[in-house]
Amino acid sequence: MLEVMFIAAIADRNFSPEERRSFLEHAQSLSGGQLDSTNLVPLVASWEKRDLQNIDERLLELSRDLPDETARRIAYGLACEVTDADGQATESEVAVLTKIAAAFALDEDEEEHIARSVRMSSLPPPNDREAF
Numbered sequence: 682m683l684e685v686m687f688i689a690a691i692a693d694r695n696f697s698p699e700e701r702r703s704f705l706e707h708a709q710s711l712s713g714g715q716l717d718s719t720n721l722v723p724l725v726a727s728w729e730k731r732d733l734q735n736i737d738e739r740l741l742e743l744s745r746d747l748p749d750e751t752a753r754r755i756a757y758g759l760a761c762e763v764t765d766a767d768g769q770a771t772e773s774e775v776a777v778l779t780k781i782a783a784a785f786a787l788d789e790d791e792e793e794h795i796a797r798s799v800r801m802s803s804l805p806p807p808n809d810r811e812a813f
Contacts, residue, residue, distance in 0.1 A: 682756040683708055683721075685743055685781060687728050688736065689760035692777035696729075703766035707759055736777070740784035753785035754795060761799040 686707060690700040704725075708716050747753045760781055764774040782792040 682711060682747070682752070682759055683724070684728060685740075685756045686759050686763045687725065688740070689774060689777050689781060690763045690766075691729070692764070692774040693771040694773075697767040699767040700763050703763045707763070737780060737784065740781055744784045744786070747785075750786075754787065754791070757781055757785055757787060757792070758795045758799050761796045765800060 683704075686704055687696075690696050690704060696704075705718055705721060708721055743756075744753060747756060757778070760778060764770055764778065770778075778796070779792070782789075787795070
């Protein structure tokens with residue numbers, strides 16, 4: 682799941698501070714607090730050195746590594762959340778998210794539903810005035 686989030690976040694060749702923060706928060710949460718920036722820096726550095734020319738092939742490998750459809754849906758949702766962390770979803774990030782969805786065998790409706798759910802959950806709650 683971590684590598685899927687990373688691939689999505691760097692699709693635009695910019696791992697923004699907001700995306701990095703979101704990535705680290707999710708990594709710590711997914712690991713039950715066992716991973717922190719000290720552990721993740723070398724891992725991320727190794728991924729940054731990797732050539733992403735065969736991204737479709739790598740995404741298929743990652744899809745096979747995830748145990749089931751639920752895990753793939755969660756990984757896709759986390760990738761959406763990390764790319765949205767800086768408030769910008771670039772064309773290249775959207776294109777990679779589409780590749781992730783295809784590799785994970787998510788149909789277009791699932792892809793849209795997950796992305797919409799992620800965006801809805803990250804919106805700040807409206808204040809009482811705006812609700813009326």
